[in-house]
Amino acid sequence: MSQVIHRRSIDFLLHEVLGYGDLAGTPRFSAFDRAAVTEILDTAQAIAENEFLPLAAEMDAQEPRFIEGRAHAHPGAKRALDACAQAGLFAAGFDPDLGGLGMPVTVTTLINGTLAAANIALANYQFLTVANANMLAAFGTDEQKALFLPPMLEGRWFGTMCLSEPQAGSSLSDIRTRAEPVEGRLHRITGSKMWISGGEHELAENIIHMVLAKRPDGPPGVKGISLFIVPKYRVGQDGTPGARNNIALAGLNHKMGQRGTTNCLLNFGEDGDCLGYLVGEPHQGLAYMFHMMNEARIIVGANSTMTGMAGYLYSLDYARTRQQGRRPQNKDATSPQVPIIQHADVRRMLLAQKAAVEGALALTCYCTLLVDRMAATPDAAERGDMHLLLELLTPMAKSWPSEHCLEANKHAIQILGGYGYTRDYPVERHYRDNRLNAIHEGAYGIHGLDLLGRKVRQQDGRALDLLVLEIGRTLDAAETQGGFGTEVADLHAALTAMGRATRAALAAPDLDRGLANATAYLDACGHTVIAWLWLRQAVTASRALAAGLGRGEAAFYSGKIAACRYFFRYELPRALHQFALVERLDDTCLSITPAEFLGN
């Protein structure tokens, strides 16, 4: 059994539940039929298992070191990333005219997720480079693209995102990094950037930083932020790296997890010239960054999900083999012990993991298919609707796994008991690694504000209407299929609660009050969406079972139905209660004063 990925579940989602075939039927993605995708994922899985996984524990134990102003990553990292580059995994998603392979985002996200399940610290380097290059491909000039994209797509140059500063994390409005125009697109950059993953290392020939900075002529706040390409080594007209830009590694952050990824405080232009190139128009930097961020957020969610999957697979394998205790009904101490998967509570922890991980994976794939379908459709109106729906789902796709697949990792540790708490087994590392995903690319609470403060308000709430319409199709299908009466009723109840909560929040006397429970809203909407996608999976599984299937497959399908029922029975009820908090504009949290926390 793979410790990285359960391919059958992915095949099920793509080809049986979510209609990947329709996408492969479009001219844009006709090269990526089921056989092609299988082959690509085989390659990614082989690299993940053979190159990434064997390094995971060691990269965690031997954190990057800061020596004489340089960051030294694990020496094995380069080989693994080279294997990744040679297999075309950096270039996979880019247009062929840019040197890419033109794969759907659905496939490239699964590639990255597969690598992340094996070794997320290593996968980050590839992910950040691709995200960076994506932004360049979308907004760079032809000259910029010609200069920077080829080496990045070949995996020779890596990329970073430089948004946060020591004093500005969630509030990008308050960044202080400056960009002084020199001539044309050339600017002189000064300032400090914090939490820069892959900000410094010797794994690539050059590092291309995408830096948010403010020009002197910009307005205050986010509307005065511009985007710049700032290479570690300046690049000549011929594309060869030349002199070093003045970018000083001021320190490495020592993290709880994802320790193999260097994470840096960088000082730009502190002690000499640091030159950068404006991307696109001045003061549009945040909009450009968000173009990339939205996809990056789905990928963060996907990687969180896949970290959950790795823990699920490991703990399931352990539970099948570890002998311990007897069922409660059996009081005979001389009878043989049973594999712990026989214990109801171990099954609960496995079902909780399965429901979280395979539910979240369905959301990831649903979102990436929206991205791909948008790219493939010639119909602008349809594309507009897909865009709205994607915007609505993105905060959930990013945040829900970061909470509930982290919880899955917690269960995996518990199943292994004392062993799970040691570094001899991977599950405690998964837990540490996954804890980051609720923090970076927008902290959890920020996504709640984004969802309830912005996304559900766009176009008079059209996005939510579209979602309800989509869910309605599944409800209809479930009623037609039969056997899901309780689930249909429960999902209807959740939708009703969601509608009431949304209307109440939007009608609140002021924004502070309306958004006071935005995080609960985010979590409850996530639960509702995951419940929907579980029902959709269960209906498909039920149909497959009704059609009659061979050995092994029947258990696969009935397992999907069991996980669906688990999710509805054990997990979905919390959404109702959270929606109720939002609906009654509960101000318990808003109204407590700072002094009341301790009383002095």
Place this chain on the structure above:
Amino acid sequence: MSQVIHRRSIDFLLHEVLGYGDLAGTPRFSAFDRAAVTEILDTAQAIAENEFLPLAAEMDAQEPRFIEGRAHAHPGAKRALDACAQAGLFAAGFDPDLGGLGMPVTVTTLINGTLAAANIALANYQFLTVANANMLAAFGTDEQKALFLPPMLEGRWFGTMCLSEPQAGSSLSDIRTRAEPVEGRLHRITGSKMWISGGEHELAENIIHMVLAKRPDGPPGVKGISLFIVPKYRVGQDGTPGARNNIALAGLNHKMGQRGTTNCLLNFGEDGDCLGYLVGEPHQGLAYMFHMMNEARIIVGANSTMTGMAGYLYSLDYARTRQQGRRPQNKDATSPQVPIIQHADVRRMLLAQKAAVEGALALTCYCTLLVDRMAATPDAAERGDMHLLLELLTPMAKSWPSEHCLEANKHAIQILGGYGYTRDYPVERHYRDNRLNAIHEGAYGIHGLDLLGRKVRQQDGRALDLLVLEIGRTLDAAETQGGFGTEVADLHAALTAMGRATRAALAAPDLDRGLANATAYLDACGHTVIAWLWLRQAVTASRALAAGLGRGEAAFYSGKIAACRYFFRYELPRALHQFALVERLDDTCLSITPAEFLGN
């Protein structure tokens, strides 16, 4: 502000809510009035802050090393533990005729909790030694007590608990360690013991292992387990350590947290004689161990709670000073940023921590007061009832904090954002440290089985009746006080649900089915009990406010009421849903087959 403990909240619990004064009024504990307790806790806090806290990060980073068969703990550990011993903190809880100070368990638990909040890895050595000595004091012969207790109470010899083996963790029934009688109480011990905290180190002059082993004449299962004193260095009649027993350190476990405590695989008598002394009667070992374990479990819960408190205090302090962003209503980017405690979601995460930590602390103190009141009362019937109630509450006191104060630590990380994820701040260490508490001293699921499979069944459910009676007193007080109508109704509803769930589980067709949702039952009972103790705190606070109070104190009391309301509104509803799962004997988890998890 202390980063370790909020003394005002402890004073409130002991002296205003839970009636510590009644205990101090008994002959047994008359020496420990409020002034004396304050002084003792001052001492513990000073040692925690001055000796324990400064070592915490370093002991975490510099894990014990295994060199030539010996474990080398952090060199600073000995000094801190010596300070602890010199202040009498090892001897604090023992009877004066054994050389102790006779303090109530309520106070010694707070002492240990204070040390644990500062540095749990270090506090473990003291805790295990005391727990070990407690067992000896209860069941050892006069000779054993004379030989072993004095150096342990002086903190010169340390103690361990040797229960688990590599193949037997939750299932002690299946231990294989053997004890061959030599003569009298002397036995020859052979076997391997796993997860032995403090199992080997050079911090003490001797290490006294309390070892569970099976004699050849015993029946199978737990009824054939005996308890032995097995010293690292054999002890002559005069009490001086002599030759080394054959106990080999086979390996150190490398844990996610609590890294400063050595954790060992020990081989007894593998390569020479390992001599141990029977404690009490043969085959009664597990009963003796549980005498100690019950108190140890409350202490594990207390330490989990205090680890939660340390994170709460740290993140609260951070939230009051860290400037970031603006309230949603304010769209002016040129206005100054606000301390993040102004954001509703940060307040939610602080309230969640406060509710979990101060709620759990109330449960800890309630339980330890039961222990002390049992020791102080001359009334056997009253003592019997207290014992029943304590038995019922112990699984909750151990388990509830391990889940919900871990969640509190997760929130503390989130409040610090990226900083919280780094090892430059203590909150990620708290999170790693606290993760162990759901695993050791009985894994989470085991306590669910203990509660629903045993505790609620004793004496026709009398323990639960006693609990409901106690809760009824608080409900009456809340109605008299006024202002808690919603909370009274909600707690009534939870009690009704608890009763129905309990009856249904006990009437189940078989034990496997009746216990299938024992973990949900444990969690829901814990929530109900914590809600009760919050209401009790809130009623007291409301009375204090009505009595009119000076500045500062008013915020303290209204903060308690706010936390109570938070718990009822945001947290308690989950209990209803979990009780419903138990009541309907939901078999989703029980009935899924191993093959269905993946389908092959």
